[in-house]
Amino acid sequence: MGSFAPANNTYIDIDYLKTLPREQLNSGYSELLKIALIDSKPLWTELLTFEYNDIVNKPDIIAEAVRLKDAIVQQDLYEENIRKKLNFGHTIGHAIESYSIMHGKNPLLHGDAVAIGMICETWISNKVCGLSDALTAEIIDKVVVSSGKYKLNVDKAELLRMMRNDKKNSGSRINFTLLADVGDARIDQTFSEELIFEALNYYFYL
Numbered sequence: 001m002g003s004f005a006p007a008n009n010t011y012i013d014i015d016y017l018k019t020l021p022r023e024q025l026n027s028g029y030s031e032l033l034k035i036a037l038i039d040s041k042p043l044w045t046e047l048l049t050f051e052y053n054d055i056v057n058k059p060d061i062i063a064e065a066v067r068l069k070d071a072i073v074q075q076d077l078y079e080e081n082i083r084k085k086l087n088f089g090h091t092i093g094h095a096i097e098s099y100s101i102m103h104g105k106n107p108l109l110h111g112d113a114v115a116i117g118m119i120c121e122t123w124i125s126n127k128v129c130g131l132s133d134a135l136t137a138e139i140i141d142k143v144v145v146s147s148g149k150y151k152l153n154v155d156k157a158e159l160l161r162m163m164r165n166d167k168k169n170s171g172s173r174i175n176f177t178l179l180a181d182v183g184d185a186r187i188d189q190t191f192s193e194e195l196i197f198e199a200l201n202y203y204f205y206l
């Protein structure tokens with residue numbers, strides 16, 4: 001509701017998680033992949049060792065993801081600097097989510113849109129931020145296997161307008177959080193809009 005306060009405690013009910021339908025579990029899992037990608041190579045390496053649906057049997061991993069996110073938020077409550085790392089996948093992801101709510105009969109869940117955003121933004125990270133070819137392939141492969149592949153019928157110009165209107169931007173520049181490495185996110189990255197189109201095309205033909 002627009003007010004900011006750090007949480008005293010975070011409770012995760014594993015039994016409840018086990019009752020969730022596959023698509024909801026999937027959607028939440030995207031955020032777990034994201035926190036590993038931006039902040040923890042050890043967590044990412046661990047996530048590569050099992051399938052996404054096994055996460056309900058890994059409470060320690062969920063707790064670790066919560067701790068990592070909490071540590072970032074505690075350091076930057078008002079999103080002035082390092083909290084922007086959490087926006088990885090969300091610049092393109094939010095626009096796709098909004099677009100699908102406005103245009104689709106079955107709108108994408110948040111995490112599904114973020115998964116698409118992470119794939120596109122990983123591809124861009126490889127082009128502008130020095131993310132290696134091997135890691136780019138590893139990340140995209142893991143996200144696709146975990147989240148599936150969606151038909152992306154979007155008006156790219158409208159999508160770009162939505163990105164420009166995002167609260168994350170300063171002025172007319174679209175700000176991205178990109179990866180230089182797993183666990184090494186770079187905030188406030190800008191580049192040509194042409195590259196955003198190319199990333200969407202990459203996803204389309206994936």
Ligand SMILES: [Zn+2]
Pocket residue numbers: 031090110114
């Ligand atoms: Zn999110």
